Amino acid sequence: xxxxxxDIEKRIQNxxxxxxxxxxxxxxxxxxxxxxxxxxxxxxxxxxxxxxAWYAVLIAVxxxxxxxxxxxxxxxxxxxxLSSWMKKFRLGIFAxxxxxxxxxxxxxxxxxxxxxxxxxxxxxxITAGTVTMLPDFFSFFIYITTLMMPVVLQTAMVGDRLHxxxxxxxxxxxxxxxxxxKEFNDNFTSSxxxxxxxxxxxxxxxxxxxxxxxRLGRILNDSSNEIFVAxxxxxxxxxxxxxxxxxxxxxxxxxxxxxxxDIFTDLDQHSFTKLLEPLYNGNQExxxxxxxxxxxxxTTYPMEARFQLSTKDVPPIIxxxxxxxxxxxxxxxxxxxxxxxxxxxxxxxxxxxxxYMDSALTRARRQHLKVVLLFIDLDxxxxxxxxxxxxxxxxxxxxxxxxxxxLLRESDTPARTGGDEFTVLxxxxxEIAHSEVVARKLVDIFKKPFTVNKREVYxxxxxxxxxxxxxxxSLDQLMQYADMAMYQAKEDGRNNYRFFSSDMCRSSExxxxxxNHLRYALAKNExxxxxxxxxxxxxGRIIGAEALLRWHNPELGDxxxxxxxxxxxxxxxxxxxxxxxxxxxxREAMRWQEFSSEKLQxxxxxxxxxxxxxxxxxxxxxxxxxxxxPSEQLELEITESLLLQDSDRPFNILxxxxxxxxxLALDDFGTGYSSLSYLKRFPLQVLKIDRSFVRDLQxxxxxxALVEAIIAMGHSLKLKIVAEGVxxxxxxxxxxxxxxxxxxxxxxxxxxxxxxxxxxxxxxxPFK
Numbered sequence: 001x002x003x004x005x006x007d008i009e010k011r012i013q014n015x016x017x018x019x020x021x022x023x024x025x026x027x028x029x030x031x032x033x034x035x036x037x038x039x040x041x042x043x044x045x046x047x048x049x050x051x052x053a054w055y056a057v058l059i060a061v062x063x064x065x066x067x068x069x070x071x072x073x074x075x076x077x078x079x080x081x082l083s084s085w086m087k088k089f090r091l092g093i094f095a096x097x098x099x100x101x102x103x104x105x106x107x108x109x110x111x112x113x114x115x116x117x118x119x120x121x122x123x124x125x126i127t128a129g130t131v132t133m134l135p136d137f138f139s140f141f142i143y144i145t146t147l148m149m150p151v152v153l154q155t156a157m158v159g160d161r162l163h164x165x166x167x168x169x170x171x172x173x174x175x176x177x178x179x180x181x182k183e184f185n186d187n188f189t190s191s192x193x194x195x196x197x198x199x200x201x202x203x204x205x206x207x208x209x210x211x212x213x214x215r216l217g218r219i220l221n222d223s224s225n226e227i228f229v230a231x232x233x234x235x236x237x238x239x240x241x242x243x244x245x246x247x248x249x250x251x252x253x254x255x256x257x258x259x260x261x262d263i264f265t266d267l268d269q270h271s272f273t274k275l276l277e278p279l280y281n282g283n284q285e286x287x288x289x290x291x292x293x294x295x296x297x298x299t300t301y302p303m304e305a306r307f308q309l310s311t312k313d314v315p316p317i318i319x320x321x322x323x324x325x326x327x328x329x330x331x332x333x334x335x336x337x338x339x340x341x342x343x344x345x346x347x348x349x350x351x352x353x354x355x356y357m358d359s360a361l362t363r364a365r366r367q368h369l370k371v372v373l374l375f376i377d378l379d380x381x382x383x384x385x386x387x388x389x390x391x392x393x394x395x396x397x398x399x400x401x402x403x404x405x406x407l408l409r410e411s412d413t414p415a416r417t418g419g420d421e422f423t424v425l426x427x428x429x430x431e432i433a434h435s436e437v438v439a440r441k442l443v444d445i446f447k448k449p450f451t452v453n454k455r456e457v458y459x460x461x462x463x464x465x466x467x468x469x470x471x472x473x474s475l476d477q478l479m480q481y482a483d484m485a486m487y488q489a490k491e492d493g494r495n496n497y498r499f500f501s502s503d504m505c506r507s508s509e510x511x512x513x514x515x516n517h518l519r520y521a522l523a524k525n526e527x528x529x530x531x532x533x534x535x536x537x538x539x540g541r542i543i544g545a546e547a548l549l550r551w552h553n554p555e556l557g558d559x560x561x562x563x564x565x566x567x568x569x570x571x572x573x574x575x576x577x578x579x580x581x582x583x584x585x586x587r588e589a590m591r592w593q594e595f596s597s598e599k600l601q602x603x604x605x606x607x608x609x610x611x612x613x614x615x616x617x618x619x620x621x622x623x624x625x626x627x628x629x630p631s632e633q634l635e636l637e638i639t640e641s642l643l644l645q646d647s648d649r650p651f652n653i654l655x656x657x658x659x660x661x662x663x664l665a666l667d668d669f670g671t672g673y674s675s676l677s678y679l680k681r682f683p684l685q686v687l688k689i690d691r692s693f694v695r696d697l698q699x700x701x702x703x704x705a706l707v708e709a710i711i712a713m714g715h716s717l718k719l720k721i722v723a724e725g726v727x728x729x730x731x732x733x734x735x736x737x738x739x740x741x742x743x744x745x746x747x748x749x750x751x752x753x754x755x756x757x758x759x760x761x762x763x764x765x766p767f768k
Contacts, residue, residue: 008200012192013082016135020089021072028062028069034126035100046107054099054106061099065092086136093139097146100126104150137185141178148174225323228260232309232316235260235272247324249296260320264305265294276318279309293322302329344394345401348415353423356413357475360427361468371468372426372435375482376404376442379460379494381420386608388457395452396459407441423482432467439463439497447495460495462486471500515567517553522577526553529584530751533760534603534722537732538741540765544601544635546744547585548751549577565607574607579619581605586627586634588754595761603635603665611650620662631661635686639667651682658683665722669710680717687714691725691745697734704734711738 035058039051068088126147148170156167226244230237237255245252248263261267267275267289278284286308293303301324308319340352348356357373364371378384378400385393397420404414404422413425424442426435442463449456464486466478481500489498521527531545551559568574582604589602610616624631636657654664665686689710696703707723714721723735726745735743749760 008196011196019135021069024069028065032062042107058099061095068092090139094142097143101146101150104154135188137181140181144177225321228320230260230318232318263293266291301326342416345398345416347401350417353415370429373466373478373482374424375464375486376422377462377486378420392452396450399450403445462489462494463497466500518564531757532744532751533749535743535748546603569609574609575613578610582619582623586623586629590627590629595758601633601635603637605637635663635665637665637667687719688722694723694725697731
């Protein structure tokens with residue numbers, strides 16, 4: 001049995017007991033009166049002394065019951081004492097019933113039929129009147145049996161047929177009364193149980209409702225959202241939660257005088273009514289609205305509101321739930337910015353630019369105007385990143401964006417569309433010459449160095465230009481053509497601009513064809529090496545040769561290095577090609593021992609990508625081991641860009657090679673940005689003067705001065721000087737007089753295949 005069921009049973013028992021006791025006073029009084037009248041009727045037939053004695057016993061019993069009832073009504077009944085009080089009640093009933101029932105034994109009138117009838121009716125009448133005992137079947141059973149069984153026995157003892165019948169009828173009447181009492185008692189118990197179950201259910205529902213209301217109230221009040229309950233007619237706030245109080249800054253009491261339109265500042269009465277029209281029509285249960293709300297101090301904030309209408313309330317009410325979306329709006333703006341703007345430079349990004357160019361072409365088509373697309377690429381920007389670091393590279397990009405902005409009109413649109421690639425869209429042009437002016441200004445402004453961390457950084461730009469609708473009306477083709485023109489500007493020497501032409505398409509197709517063949521050239525053994533002798537003009541002998549890569553393709557023929565080396569670097573082929581060159585050059589150098597008793601040295605050009613890939617040391621070790629060439633007979637030629645890197649990795653690689661005995665030469669010195677401090681740091685043995693300076697020795701005084709400075713610098717660092725591109729006696733004499741001992745050039749021999757170089761090794765030197 002559950003606690004609730006146990007509580008219900010106790011309550012029923014308590015109510016039953018309370019009902020029995022509270023009705024007992026009237027029952028005692030009625031029994032006293034009825035018995036007194038009955039005794040008066042019997043006084044004419046029996047001695048008054050016996051009747052008085054019985055009457056005294058009756059009064060004593062009734063008085064005892066009266067006192068019991070009084071004590072019960074005065075006592076504070078506890079659950080544990082209910083059983084005790086019930087037993088006392090039943091004992092009182094037993095005493096009263098036994099006393100009244102004894103009249104049938106003591107004073108049953110056998111001689112007078114009328115008195116016999118009275119003696120029979122008397123206990124039956126008392127029994128019928130004892131409705132007070134019906135709630136307790138056991139009490140009623142005690143009372144009826146003590147009252148009527150004496151009558152049943154007395155009438156049965158008379159012995160005649162009439163009295164026997166009366167006895168049977170009286171017994172049947174007892175059974176009827178008992179059945180009635182049992183049904184009444186069951187109904188009473190069921191009714192009381194149902195009553196208390198309903199009561200408990202109502203209490204439970206009440207508690208749950210209060211709990212739900214309290215919880216809902218706490219949730220609504222604690223919500224960070226603002227919740228307003230307003231009169232639908234006047235829009236005056238009837239109730240608000242703490243979220244509204246805290247966010248708007250009003251006191252709770254002040255809201256009683258505040259109209260919703262005082263808060264929703266971008267709504268007036270007409271627009272607000274129109275907004276809520278679907279609610280009044282019943283077409284929607286809620287409407288949402290985005291706008292601006294105003295606080296008490298006058299500040300505003302973006303919000304999103306949801307309105308509901310209840311016409312069942314009196315007056316009808318509007319419930320507004322408002323969410324402050326300041327943070328969300330900031331995130332949306334940030335995401336929009338990130339989606340459309342470059343984070344580093346603040347210019348538009350590729351995504352925005354493509355969408356914008358599409359709309360720009362539509363406007364130009366409608367207005368019959370021209371649109372010019374400029375592709376701008378920083379020259380040698382990769383070297384800046386590799387040598388000076390990405391932080392300086394990023395600052396160069398930021399300053400690049402600022403320079404581009406300063407030269408453009410408000411109607412022009414710049415964007416950063418790649419790492420070091422920028423795009424400019426010029427709209428509303430009637431003459432193409434205007435775009436050329438912009439391009440020339442852009443090229444000129446980048447001739448000035450960037451200043452980054454008190455360091456001057458030089459770079460230039462190559463610009464490709466395509467025109468709408470002259471070159472194409474397709475956006476994709478315009479972008480492709482501008483890109484082609486930009487690469488043409490790079491091939492033509494950089495630091496310039498080029499307009500797209502149909503010839504560039506052919507050049508691009510040729511480049512793609514070269515790339516496709518280059519991909520398989522190594523596997524098909526299409527590469528070979530040529531060797532340009534290095535001459536010691538003091539001793540008059542060949543001291544070695546520079547290995548130069550050559551490519552012959554059955555379809556393309558002989559492809560010059562300037563057409564495929566940069567493609568190999570861009571496509572990632574240079575590492576495998578460089579390894580092949582090293583191995584082949586070392587093997588060939590070992591063969592030279594058959595044609596010369598001197599220890600001839602072979603020079604191999606190394607791509608910067610071989611350093612970045614990290615495979616150079618293993619490639620050198622493999623080439624030397626496979627060929628058995630002594631390490632001192634191998635010379636590696638590097639470019640100045642490696643010396644400028646902030647990273648220690650190139651230095652460590654060069655130091656390892658130097659320690660192994662490999663000679664290191666700085667190729668094309670003077671064409672980059674290296675200085676004396678870089679030359680002192682790295683373990684170099686050879687300094688090579690670029691052919692472009694040697695070529696202009698007779699015509700250009702600056703070239704002569706620069707060559708003299710390079711020679712002096714090399715001698716001061718105790719480096720060997722090698723002059724490239726010596727083609728005539730005048731150049732030779734100039735170098736000889738400045739103590740340059742080693743030369744390369746067509747004056748003695750161009751690069752030749754291995755077999756011809758073998759012959760040269762056995763040929764006398766024509767000058768000494």
